[in-house]
Amino acid sequence: MSVDRGANQLSALLSSLYYKLAFACDVRSSSTPAYDDIGLPATYLGLATMARTPAIVAVLVMAAAAAAQLASAGLTPQYWQDPTPSVPSTGFPTYGWENAHATFYGSDSGLGGDFGGACGYSGSDIASLYSTRTAAMSTPLFADGAGCGRCYEIRCVQSKWCVPGSPSVVITGTNLCPPNYYQDRDNGGWCNPPRRHFDMAPPSFYKLAARVAGIVPIQFRRVPCQRRGGVQFCLMGNPYWLLLHVNNVGGGGDVAEMAVREKGGQWIQMTQNWGITYQAFAALDKSVGLEVRITGGTDRKTIIVGDAIPAWWGPGLCYQGSNNFW
Structure with missing residues (x-):
């Protein structure tokens, strides 16, 4: 239900209440049929008539009736917010x-670094974590890297080339499908904004x-990502510049936010470098382990991976923590 529609309903209900109140103030003594004429439920009418209620009490009764009508119409504080998407108790919208x-690209194997470039996923990341269930996303879905790692359920529709039964697949967004402004977005430039497009493995x-299609x-549609094991961190950078790629x-x-600290130390807020890779300009002690705090971009939940990176870490190494967003 739109806000305009809700406003119209509220206006109509308030107008109705106004006339009912005006009528009640004019009537000092009335029979039940007279109250029936203004559309009040029998419960309220009975109370007013049987007790010979004065007009002012009748007004209050009518106000209560109107409030009940508002509630039954769904015009609650939650209604006005009209959240899209809705958020169930699980926390995932x-x-x-x-x-x-959707189209497809890359080698027929669906594996390799080509399928993860703009998000920062390596060929080994693709093979070991995401397999062939990946896709490059057009600019609106890529969202400057904020879309990296999101999971989508996809199904073919309205084409003679769809597999019978229209099965669906769940993929992870791992790359950018760049725009091609030399082509019209309806004829070759399928990844041109504002189109939402998937270039699939x-x-x-x-x-x-x-394939011939x-x-x-x-x-x-977005769906929760079902992962095995904890969040994985791959280190890059140098002694004064920590770069963490998240898998x-x-x-x-x-991922919306990340912070890192030496065990027992102070949190250092990280910033996005590219894709799903975050950086901190700090000289951290390699002789102690690192903890990582992650805030998800979708549900805004925060977890602390206390065993994210063990002592004597270094660039080029990947580690997996014991917890995740479940």
Whole structure:
């Protein structure tokens, strides 16, 4: 229900209340049929009539009736917010199906560094964590790297090339499908803004549609990321510049904020470098382990990975903590 529609309903109900109140103030003594004419429930009418209620009490009774009508119409504080998407008790929003298109790219194996470049995922990340269930996202979905790691359920629709039964696949967004402004967005420039488009790893695309299709209309929706094990951190940088690439994030799959500290030390806020890689300009002691605090981008939950990185860490190494967003 839209806010405009809600406002119209409220206006109508208040107008109705106004006339009912005006009527009540004019009537000092009335029979039940007269109250019936103004549309009050029998319960309220009975109270007013049987007790020979004065007009002012009748006004209060009518106000209570109108409030009940407002509540029954759903015009509550939550109604006015009209949140989209809705958030169930699990903390992960419920997303509806949206329309888009999908193609495929890269080697038929669906593995390798080509499938993770703009988000920072390496070929080994793809092979060990995400397999062939990945896709490059158009600019609105990539969202300057905020979309890296998010999970989507995708199904082919309205095409003769769709696999019978329209099965769906769940993929992780791991790369950017760059715009091609030399092509019209409806004819070749499928990743041009504001289009939402998925360039999928071939094995995932083939589960939806025949290869010969090339491009098909799809529907997609966000879903929780089901991961095995804890969040993984891969280190880069130098002694004065810590660069952490984040893998295997569960729940929303995305990261909004990160902070790091030496065990027992003070938190150092990190900033996004690119994709799902965060940095801190600090000289941290390698002889002690590091803890990482992560806030998810979707549900804004925060976890602390206390065993994120053990002592004597260094660039080029990857470590996996024991907890995740479940």
